[in-house]
Amino acid sequence: MKRTITAVALALFATGVLAASAGAPLDRWPDRSKDLAALQNGARIFANYCLGCHSANLMRWNRLNEIGLDDKQIKDFLIFGPQKVGDTMTIAMNPKDAKAWFGKTPPDLSVIARARTSFEYAGADYLYTLLRGYYRDATSPTGWNNVVYPYIGMPHILWELQGPREVTIERTAHAVKGLVRTTTTIDAEGRATVTSIPVTGETGETMTVSFKSLAPQLARQYDSDIADLVAYLVFMTEPVRADRVRMGVWVLLYLALFTVVAWRLNAVYWKDVK
């Protein structure tokens, strides 16, 4: 019976595989959601760099207790304003000013990892690739551009941590006369070199991106820091998650036991029914 229920559930929720669309492929976020040191480092980066413009209005400071930080540490190292540990992570920037400065109010990040998830990708992968997807672009108003989110309003706040990079974007797309492969190389100053060649034989539209760091050691550390930051964002999106799963296992074990009892009880009653 259970198998039938599962089969019906699977049939109801089964979805087909979507045709690949031509966007930058997302990198897989190395899951550090159980690594306390990574979560703490992520919280540190978040408080130091993100909280200037982005709020996390739904996140109370002392929920960071759950990733191993005590109230004193939170107060001494993470809160820079007059806030108390029982307050939520609000910011002083006025949303209207922010809109005037950036063209769009920087979104609240409390549930961003969930909000950026879709049927095609996890929000964590999106954020991990986005924050590592910046490149210099002399044509953009902020001087920065992003392979995941073209002409993003947010400049590359963390550029000093990542160091200078060059990027090569290779895009195969339909043009007037069939498929054309365009290779754009943008140097660390944002100057672009573009070459286009027609291609034959290939079917779909594709996009590949490769970065070349001019400070590889910095870039490696940056990747690790971003993985930590994303771990923190994932934690913040649903702080109760770990408890929920842990509790769920016990609930299911209890119900399994209850099922056995109910099954035997049923059998005792039904043995009279001929």
Place this chain on the structure above:
Amino acid sequence: MALHKSEYKGLLGWIDSRMPTLMSEYKKHMSEYYAPKNFNFWYFFGSFALVVLVIQIVTGIFLVMHYKPDARYAFESVEYIMREVPGGWFIRYMHSTGASFFFIVVYLHMFRGLLYGSYRKPRELVWIFGCLIFLCLMGEAFFGYLLPWGQMSYWGAQVIVNLFSAIPLIGPDLSVWIRGDYVVSDATLNRFFAFHVIAIPLVLLGLVVAHILALHDVGSNNPDGIEIKDRKGLDGKPLDGIPFHPYYTVHDIFGLAIFLMVFFAVVFLAPEMGGYFLEWNNFIPADPLVTPPHIAPVWYFTPFYSILRATTSDFMWVLAAGTAAYAALIYFALPRGRWRYATLAATLVVLVLMLPKSPLALDPKFWGVVLMGVSVLIFFALPWIDQSPVKSMRYRPGWHFWLLIGFVVDFLVLGYLGTQPPAPTLTYIAQLGTLLYFAFFFLMPWWSRAGECKPVPERVTFAAH
């Protein structure tokens, strides 16, 4: 006034002599309600639906204690429940998972009805109350979905309320009247909240009572589609019947234990269910200025939504041709006389309103709304359009069963397509699916009579456990 003479002793006797209704109703609906002994897997879903209803009401009460039906605070108050209210996340996930499970359970319950002819005489009223419950459930889900005030809540409500504006003449004013504003706003949120927490649940509860009372008057159907009341023993009890309590109560508790394992596996381990139970976009607060790139209703509405979207202006030609062909079928099925003329006249009027080139043609969007409405309401007609001499698929021609399975596949395909962004190929498939959906029902009076039925046994088929 003398007290009623009770057969019970002690406290129960005291109560019974003052309120005999209690024990007589208990007997009528539980200990002396004789249900067929051959119920199978498909007969669990009615009681599961009742349990889910209770879960929704109880969790709903606790949610209302903390939720704020105000456009400024609604989104935050839901996250407040998830983060700050002790156990709030558990209550909220049970409620959101319960909404989807309600539809899973009810769809399976309805499938059981189609499989064994549970809507056939004398159970037409049971079926009609059931269909009304289904309508209420859709309303309840729709109104409730606005409350978290996320992007999908907001734009989903916007799209559905806009459908009413497709109604000729009164449409635009009607949609403003429903919203209480020119766009979905705080006024809309407040009235949807009122509908979700009191108006619809009241009606729903009344209908559930009516559904069960009507069922217990005529007695339950069974997988063999035989009336067990036709064969009674010397004691006047059906030979193939067993008291609901304790036999089906213990049986349902066992089934329920397994159901709850599935339910709580979702609640605790995958409350978003991959974006189908809690849509990702709904974690973004409602923004009237930013339309999401792809608006789709929650999965349980998508089969009907697919039918709505499939109704394009090109497709109107096909629908008009289908209507004409169907009218011809009815015309020749009727005896000569005024009903034939009435059919002819009605068809001409409908075609003039349907055909895209006609000067009186109505917007295809309106016809989409009509088709979507008909696709839900057609279930009411089942007791009369099913003309098979035999109730249960067990004894109907094999191909009847496969037609039913084909319909279920069609329903699932339409459901899947409704979750996807529109694309030309997918629209063609949805249009084909729409035609098959209506063909299944509209041609039922003919196909359900065709074919050779197997002999129906006198007694239910049952093997002792």
